[in-house]
Amino acid sequence: MKFKLHSNYQPRGDQPAAIDQLYGGVEAGEKHQVLLGVTGSGKTFTMAKLIEQADRPALVLAHNKTLAAQLYHEFKGFFPENAVEYFVSYYDFYQPEAYVPSADIYIDKEATINDELDKLRMSATRSLFERRDVVIVASVSCIYGLGSPEAYYGMLVMLEKGQQTSREALLRKLVDIQYDRSEDLRRGTFRVRGDMIEIYPTYEDQGYRIEMWGDQIDALRQIDPLTGEVRAGQEDLSRVPIYPKTHYVMPQEQRDRAIVSIQEELWWWKKEMEKQGKFVEAQRVAQRTMFDIEMMRTIGYCHGIENYSRHLSGRLPGEAPPTLLDYVPQDYLMFMTVGQVRGMFNGDRARKQTLVDYGFRMPSALDNRPLTFEEFEHRINQVVYVSATPGPYELTKAGGVVVEQVIRPTGLVDPQVEIRPVKGQVDDLLEEIRVRAEKNERVLVTTLTKRMAEDLSEYFTEIGVRCRYLHSEVETLDRIKILRDLRRGEFDVLIGINLLREGLDLPEVSLVAILDADKEGFLRSNRSLTQTAGRAARNINGRVIFYADKITVYNKENNITPMSIIKSVDMELARIVEADYVTVPVDDATLDAAAANIKSEQQLAEMLQQLETQMREAAKKFEFEKAAQLRDRIRSLKQKDVAGLFSVEATPAPAERAD
Known part of the structure; x- marks a missing residue:
C-alpha cells in the first residue's frame, strides 16, 4: 500500500521548495541532507510530504521520548491509513546491573516494564515484516541490542484454516516462542479449553481463538481478550500469524549451540582469572554462569539473557549487535531531529567492564551494547537531519548544502x-x-x-x-x-x-x-x-x-x-495513560431528552444496552473520553430509574416481591 497523506493544509511559505529540493536529493541518491527550519515552520509536515512522495519506509529518530510521542501523534494524524509505530525504551524504571569496587557493593538489575510501550515496540517490528508503508518514530533505544531479526521472524507461527497439526504440537510451538499457558488470558499468554485454544499476542489489542477438529484447525476467529466474544466481521479468518512474545527467541538447535559456546568461554575465562590469582572472582563467574545455563536449558530463558546475546546470535567477538536498524528494509529513509548517538557506547562499556573484571560477567557481556557511532553511520541508507539549529557534524556531512525553511506558513515572526x-x-x-x-x-x-x-x-x-x-x-x-x-x-x-x-x-x-x-x-x-x-x-x-x-x-x-x-x-x-481515571461531565439536556422518550421498562433496557455497546466500541478505539461520557450517562439513567423518575408504564408487582 502506498503512503497517503491526510491534511487540511497545503504547503505554504518555504515548504513547497523545501519538499521539492529534499525529494530531488533522495531520488538522486544523496545520503545526507539538512533541513534547516525555524521553529514553527512546519518541518513535520515537510517530512510527511517527503515520505509520501518517496513512498519508502521511514525511521524518525527523536532525541527523547517526549518529542517522539509528539511526532508519533502527528504522523498518526497525517497517515491514518498507513502503519505509524512508536519504538522507545519500554522501561518505567531501570536500574542497570553494576558493581562498586570501593564499597564492595553489587547492584542487581531491576526493571519495571511498561506493557503499553512493550506492545508498541512489538507492533513496530511486526509492521516492518508485513508491509512497506511504515513510519517508525523511535528514540535512541533503536541503537540498543535487540533480538536477531532472522530468529524472530523465523519462529513466526503461521496458522491457517484447514492446517494439519495436532493440538499438542501447536501448544509446543507457542511455548517455543515464549508464550505462557494461563487460565487468565493476558498479553503473551494462551488458554486451553478442550479443543479450543485462545491466544493473546503481545503486539495488538485483540486475541485469537483456534478451534480444532482432531488434528486439523477447523476455525480461526478474532476475539475480545477481556470478554471472549468474537469480534464482528472476524468470525471466519483464513490465516493468522502469531509472532514471538519477545525479540529474544531462537530455535532449540541454535540455543543448544549457544550453550556449548557459553560453556567454552566460561572454562577459558575461569582459567584466565585463576592465572591472575582471582580465585574468588573465578568461582563467582562459574557459579553465576552455570545457573544461567541451567535456566536456559529448562525454560529457554534466564535473568539477564541479553548478556549472552553474542553467543545466542552466533556473532564474533566485537561484532555489532542486531538492533531495530536491522529490521528495517535496506532502502529506508531516516529523519534525525538531533545527532546525539555518540555517547551511548562509552558509558555502557565502562559499567560492564567492571562487572567483567570482578567476576560478575564474562567478557562476551561487553558485546551486549549499543551501536558505536561508526556502526550507526554504516547502517544509514539516506538521512535528512531536521533542526532549527543544525550542528557542525550535520553540516559537514551534507557538504555545507542546506535546505532552508525559514518562512512560517502562519506568518508568525520570532518572539x-x-x-x-x-x-x-x-x-x-x-x-x-x-x-x-x-x-x-x-x-x-x-x-x-x-x-x-x-x-x-x-x-x-x-x-x-x-x-x-x-x-x-x-x-x-x-x-x-x-x-x-x-x-x-x-x-x-x-x-x-x-x-x-x-x-x-x-x-x-x-x-x-x-x-x-x-x-x-x-x-x-x-x-x-x-x-x-x-x-x-x-x-x-x-x-x-x-x-x-x-x-x-x-x-x-x-x-x-x-x-x-x-x-x-x-x-x-x-x-x-489516562484511561483508568478519566471523568467527563454528562450532558443533562441530552439525558433529559432521552429520558422523556422512555415509556416502558423494555425501552429503558434497550436504550441501556445500546449505550453499553457504544461505550465498549469507543473503548476499543481508545476513545476514552467518549466511553467515559457514555458510562456516566448509563449510570445517570439507572439512578433515575431507581428513583422512579421515568414515566414507565406501571405493571402490578407479584405479591412475593412486595415490600
Whole structure:
C-alpha cells in the first residue's frame, strides 16, 4: 500500500521548495541532507510530504521520548491509513546491573516494564515484516541490542484454516516462542479449553481463538481478550500469524549451540582469572554462569539473557549487535531531529567492564551494547537531519548544502526577546505568570537542575500558581499527559530543564522564561537557548525573557500578518495513560431528552444496552473520553430509574416481591 497523506493544509511559505529540493536529493541518491527550519515552520509536515512522495519506509529518530510521542501523534494524524509505530525504551524504571569496587557493593538489575510501550515496540517490528508503508518514530533505544531479526521472524507461527497439526504440537510451538499457558488470558499468554485454544499476542489489542477438529484447525476467529466474544466481521479468518512474545527467541538447535559456546568461554575465562590469582572472582563467574545455563536449558530463558546475546546470535567477538536498524528494509529513509548517538557506547562499556573484571560477567557481556557511532553511520541508507539549529557534524556531512525553511506558513515572526537581571528573577517571573494566566496563556520556565525545577514548582504551587514540573524522572506516558494538560489549561506553568528544548509543539505558550541564562553549560549554549526560546514562536504574543547579567544581541524581521498556530490538543498516547481515571461531565439536556422518550421498562433496557455497546466500541478505539461520557450517562439513567423518575408504564408487582 502506498503512503497517503491526510491534511487540511497545503504547503505554504518555504515548504513547497523545501519538499521539492529534499525529494530531488533522495531520488538522486544523496545520503545526507539538512533541513534547516525555524521553529514553527512546519518541518513535520515537510517530512510527511517527503515520505509520501518517496513512498519508502521511514525511521524518525527523536532525541527523547517526549518529542517522539509528539511526532508519533502527528504522523498518526497525517497517515491514518498507513502503519505509524512508536519504538522507545519500554522501561518505567531501570536500574542497570553494576558493581562498586570501593564499597564492595553489587547492584542487581531491576526493571519495571511498561506493557503499553512493550506492545508498541512489538507492533513496530511486526509492521516492518508485513508491509512497506511504515513510519517508525523511535528514540535512541533503536541503537540498543535487540533480538536477531532472522530468529524472530523465523519462529513466526503461521496458522491457517484447514492446517494439519495436532493440538499438542501447536501448544509446543507457542511455548517455543515464549508464550505462557494461563487460565487468565493476558498479553503473551494462551488458554486451553478442550479443543479450543485462545491466544493473546503481545503486539495488538485483540486475541485469537483456534478451534480444532482432531488434528486439523477447523476455525480461526478474532476475539475480545477481556470478554471472549468474537469480534464482528472476524468470525471466519483464513490465516493468522502469531509472532514471538519477545525479540529474544531462537530455535532449540541454535540455543543448544549457544550453550556449548557459553560453556567454552566460561572454562577459558575461569582459567584466565585463576592465572591472575582471582580465585574468588573465578568461582563467582562459574557459579553465576552455570545457573544461567541451567535456566536456559529448562525454560529457554534466564535473568539477564541479553548478556549472552553474542553467543545466542552466533556473532564474533566485537561484532555489532542486531538492533531495530536491522529490521528495517535496506532502502529506508531516516529523519534525525538531533545527532546525539555518540555517547551511548562509552558509558555502557565502562559499567560492564567492571562487572567483567570482578567476576560478575564474562567478557562476551561487553558485546551486549549499543551501536558505536561508526556502526550507526554504516547502517544509514539516506538521512535528512531536521533542526532549527543544525550542528557542525550535520553540516559537514551534507557538504555545507542546506535546505532552508525559514518562512512560517502562519506568518508568525520570532518572539520578542527581553533580558532582565538575575536578582529578583523569581518574583519578577511571578508577575509575568499572573499576567499570562489572566489571558488564558501558558508559560514555560527552564531551570538548571531537577532540584531547582521541583523546588520552584513547589513554591509557586504554595502561593496559588497552577504549576507542574517535567524532567527525565517523570515516566514516559505521564510526560505526554502533562504536556497535553498544559495545552488544555489544566495548569498554567510548566517548569523543566532540557526536556523543554527541541521540537515540543505548544501553541498556547506565550512566554518562555529562562532562569540563570548566562550560566555556562550545554543547557545554556547558543543552540540550547535558541531551541528553548523557539517554544514561544508558535504564539502571536510570543515572548522570551532571559534572566541574565550578560547581554547578547538579538535581531528580527517581519513583513507578514501573523496568526497563532491552532491545532488539536488530543494525543494518542495521552489517552492511553489516562484511561483508568478519566471523568467527563454528562450532558443533562441530552439525558433529559432521552429520558422523556422512555415509556416502558423494555425501552429503558434497550436504550441501556445500546449505550453499553457504544461505550465498549469507543473503548476499543481508545476513545476514552467518549466511553467515559457514555458510562456516566448509563449510570445517570439507572439512578433515575431507581428513583422512579421515568414515566414507565406501571405493571402490578407479584405479591412475593412486595415490600
